[in-house]
Structure formats: C-alpha cells, structure tokens
Amino acid sequence: MNAPFKPAASPAGFAESPLAQALRQPLMLGLFLPIQKGGWSPSALPRTTSWEFDYNLDLTRTAEALGFDLVFGLSQWMPKGYYGSALEYREDSLDPFITVAAMSRATERIILISTIHVLYGPWHPLHLAKFGATLDHISGGRWGVNIVTGFEPGEAQMFGKPQIPHDSRYEMADEFTCFMEELWAAQDNLTSEGRHWKLDNAFVSPKSRFARPILVNAAGSEAGLSFAARHSDIVFITSPAGADIDKALVALPDYIAGIKRRGRALGRDLKVLINPMIVCKATDAEAQQYYDDIAGAADEAALDAIMRRYGSADTKTWGAHDRARRAVGGNVQIIGSPETVANRLADLKAAGCDGVQIAFFDFAPDLAYFGETVLPALKTMGLRL
Structure with missing residues (x-):
C-alpha cells in the first residue's frame, strides 16, 4: 500500500457498543450455530439439530433470551459427496x-458473527x-466478520483457482483488511494501491456508530496469529493439545498468554x-x-474424511486432535453434570479464555438444559453478570 496503514478504532473503545457490553462479562458466552447439516458431530444418534434457517433463528433467539453475547456461523465450500457419508454429513x-x-x-441485542x-x-x-457497513448500520453495530483465508485446497478449486500458499494467504488477507479498515475510517474518497x-x-x-464492524480471526499459525x-478484536482459537479438556487446560495458559502478548506489542x-x-x-x-452413545453411532466414512481433510491441508491448528473425538466434535470437550460443566x-476462564463459543449435539434441548442448569451456576460463581 502506498501510505502507512491507518486502522479504524475498535468498537470495543465505545462504552455503549454491543462489543464493549459483551466484554463486561467475566466470561463471554457464544453459540456456534449448526448452519451445516450435522453440526460438528457426524453421528446417527437421533436429535433435533437442523441446518435450516428457522431452527437456527430459534436457537439465536433462545440464546439471546438467556443472555448469550454472540452467535457465530461457520463457512464452508464443499463439493457434493465430500464426506462420503451415509448421513450426508454437511451436504446442506x-x-x-x-x-x-x-x-x-429478528433479534435485538445479540452480536452476529459471519465467517x-x-x-x-x-x-x-x-x-x-x-456490505459490512450496511449490515453494521442495520444491526446497530452488532455485526462482525470472522476473516478466514481457507486451508482446504478443494474449496479453492471450486472457484477454479489453485490453493495459495499458507503465509501468502495471510499477506493477502492483511492487505484486504487494511483496505477495509481504511475505507471504514475514511471521511473522504480514498485512493490507494497494494500488491493485490x-x-x-x-x-x-x-x-458505523462505533468506528467499524467487529473483527474476528480464527488462527493458530504464526502468520495467522500475527x-x-x-x-482482530477477538481471536477464535483451537486447543493446541487436542479436545481432551485436561490436556487442553495444561497447554492453554502459555498459548493464550503468547497471543495476548502479540496484541499488547501492537497496543x-x-x-x-x-x-x-x-x-x-x-x-x-x-x-x-x-457422549458414548453419540460416539458409538459415528459415521465412519465421515470421520475418515474429516481426518483426511486435516491431514492433507496446511492448517496449523488441528494436529493434536484425534479421530476418536471427532464423532462428537469441538475444539475442547466438556462432559459432565451441570456442576462439572x-x-x-x-477452568477455561482461569486458563486465559475470555469467552466460549459453545456447540451441542442436540442443540435445542441441550441449549435449554444449559440455560436451566449451568447458567445459574455460572452466575453464582461470578462468571456471568
């Protein structure tokens, strides 16, 4: 770019912004919407979970009523039959x-994040x-974007393009985002030229009323974390030690501290x-x-495809995640009574997490049960206001 980067201020700096209000919570609560068939669990155990819009809107309204701070949607570009699954896992x-x-x-308060x-x-x-400025205006500052570069070569092929090397993707994403931030901040016409x-x-x-939309990034590599x-206002991480919660809790404090040091170095x-x-x-x-019932009904072909996907791509975040836990899913897995959960x-808060983006197997009833049993305990513990 032909001038120094001048980012827009973060919406977190505006006391009345939805992001600033969410950050007042000791532990932010998010819901990872199952807008793809099967959600995160390639299991045939019966459940209500649906990728359809009305189901996900109902989940979002329930989460909002429970006081959740945000919802989050995954993006995927997969050819038909990618998972080879009898369940047609993620086909829709x-x-x-x-x-x-x-x-x-259709909502009033909850933050809405698009990948x-x-x-x-x-x-x-x-x-x-x-488009982001428009949606930011429509939503009253509740929209954010999770910027990802795409680690799956087959996704790039759908657009008729070869996969871009890992670090080059982040160099391009940096330029893309710099331009967006400058456009959001500029009070006059902007002329600038970059490499891409x-x-x-x-x-x-x-x-925006609050400088710009909310920026999120799902990252784990050096280039991604830089x-x-x-x-980013929020960094969406994967456990570097796999989905086992005990192993994750050992690895997370140093890992998260390193991420936050990177941010502080840039103010x-x-x-x-x-x-x-x-x-x-x-x-x-x-x-x-x-949990055992969910895992016991796993679609083995889908599990094989999931492991091939992570094994063949250049993602840096899933190397420690084993096949056995993929039937249930999640970056980490929490299994137990409301008190245990x-x-x-x-424990995740103590390890440095500022919030959690929760997934369930059977979303509607499991979310309702969480609201009835776990949420009151979190309030008693001082993790929710």
Missing part, C-alpha cells in the same frame, strides 16, 4: 453472511467494506474465545453415557 449448509444478515432484524473466506471468488475489499488490490476515489457509507494481533487488547462441545446431563455418569468453564 447455509451461508453465514446471508444468514446473520437475515437474523439482524467469510475473503480470498475466494470475486471479493474485493470495497465490496465487503460496503487498488482503490481509486473509493468511499464507503454509512459510517494477522489477528494486527486486526491492542486481544480477547480469546474457544469452542467447547458441551455434553451435559444430570450426573457425570449420565453425561458420559450420552460450570467448573470446567471456570
């Missing part, structure tokens, strides 16, 4: 950008800056979210049986 999926745009007028592969297809920074994109008398309106430190206060899969019943034994969430 909604686009998260369109989904949360529709939800923005977007900014390097796929014909995206230009001006497009997403304009250029602007000529470009302008974006409306301007990008997150430069741009930025990064917040960290992790994705626990919560399997909760009245007793630890009942919860373990529920609440204590494990407290």
Whole structure:
C-alpha cells in the first residue's frame, strides 16, 4: 500500500457498543450455530439439530433470551459427496453472511458473527467494506466478520483457482483488511494501491456508530496469529493439545498468554474465545453415557474424511486432535453434570479464555438444559453478570 496503514478504532473503545457490553462479562458466552447439516458431530444418534434457517433463528433467539453475547456461523465450500457419508454429513449448509444478515432484524441485542473466506471468488475489499457497513448500520453495530483465508485446497478449486500458499494467504488477507479498515475510517474518497488490490476515489457509507464492524480471526499459525494481533478484536482459537479438556487446560495458559502478548506489542487488547462441545446431563455418569452413545453411532466414512481433510491441508491448528473425538466434535470437550460443566468453564476462564463459543449435539434441548442448569451456576460463581 502506498501510505502507512491507518486502522479504524475498535468498537470495543465505545462504552455503549454491543462489543464493549459483551466484554463486561467475566466470561463471554457464544453459540456456534449448526448452519451445516450435522453440526460438528457426524453421528446417527437421533436429535433435533437442523441446518435450516428457522431452527437456527430459534436457537439465536433462545440464546439471546438467556443472555448469550454472540452467535457465530461457520463457512464452508464443499463439493457434493465430500464426506462420503451415509448421513450426508454437511451436504446442506447455509451461508453465514446471508444468514446473520437475515437474523439482524429478528433479534435485538445479540452480536452476529459471519465467517467469510475473503480470498475466494470475486471479493474485493470495497465490496465487503460496503456490505459490512450496511449490515453494521442495520444491526446497530452488532455485526462482525470472522476473516478466514481457507486451508482446504478443494474449496479453492471450486472457484477454479489453485490453493495459495499458507503465509501468502495471510499477506493477502492483511492487505484486504487494511483496505477495509481504511475505507471504514475514511471521511473522504480514498485512493490507494497494494500488491493485490487498488482503490481509486473509493468511499464507503454509512459510517458505523462505533468506528467499524467487529473483527474476528480464527488462527493458530504464526502468520495467522500475527494477522489477528494486527486486526482482530477477538481471536477464535483451537486447543493446541487436542479436545481432551485436561490436556487442553495444561497447554492453554502459555498459548493464550503468547497471543495476548502479540496484541499488547501492537497496543491492542486481544480477547480469546474457544469452542467447547458441551455434553451435559444430570450426573457425570449420565453425561458420559450420552457422549458414548453419540460416539458409538459415528459415521465412519465421515470421520475418515474429516481426518483426511486435516491431514492433507496446511492448517496449523488441528494436529493434536484425534479421530476418536471427532464423532462428537469441538475444539475442547466438556462432559459432565451441570456442576462439572460450570467448573470446567471456570477452568477455561482461569486458563486465559475470555469467552466460549459453545456447540451441542442436540442443540435445542441441550441449549435449554444449559440455560436451566449451568447458567445459574455460572452466575453464582461470578462468571456471568
């Protein structure tokens, strides 16, 4: 770019912004919406979970009523039959950008995060800056974007393009995001030229009440974490020690401290979210049986495809995650009674997590049970206001 990068201020700096209000919570609560068939669990055990919009809107409204701070949607570009699954695992999926745009007028308070592969297809920074500014205005500052670069070669192929090398993807994403931030901040027409994109008398309106939309990044590599430190309000992490909660809790403190040091070196206060899969019943034994039933009904072909996907791509975040736990899913897994679940969430907070982005197996009833049993315990423990 032909001028020093001048980022827009973070919405976290505005006391009345939805992000600042969420950050007042000792432990932020998010819901990882199952907008793809099967959610995170390629299991045939019967359940209500659905990828369809009305189901996910109902989940979002329930989460909002329970006081959750945000919801989050995954993005995927997969060819038909990718998982080879008898369950047709993830054969149907909604686009998260369109989904949360529709939800923005059907909700009032909850933050809505879209995952977007900014390097796929014909995206230009001006497009997403304009679309994001519009949705930020419609939602009252509740929209954010999880910027991802795409680790799956087959996804890039769907757009007729070869996979871009890992660090080059983040160099491109950095330029893309710099342009967006400058467009959101600019009070006059902007002309600038980078290695991959250029602007000529470009302008974006409306301007956000809170400087810009919320920026999120799902990262684990050196290049990804450097990008997150430069741009993100929230960093969405994967456990570097796998999904076993005990192993994760050993590894997470140093890992998260390193991420936050990167932010402080740039004068930025990064917040960290992790994705626990919560399997909760009245007793630890009942919860373990529920977990075993889910895993016991695994679609083996889908599990094989999941492991091939992580093994063949250049993602840096899933190397320690084993096949046996993928039938249930999650970055970390919390299995137990409401008391056990609440204590494990407290452990994640103590390890440095500022929030959790929760997934369930049977979303609607499991979310309701969480609200009835775990949420009161979190409030008693001082983790929720």
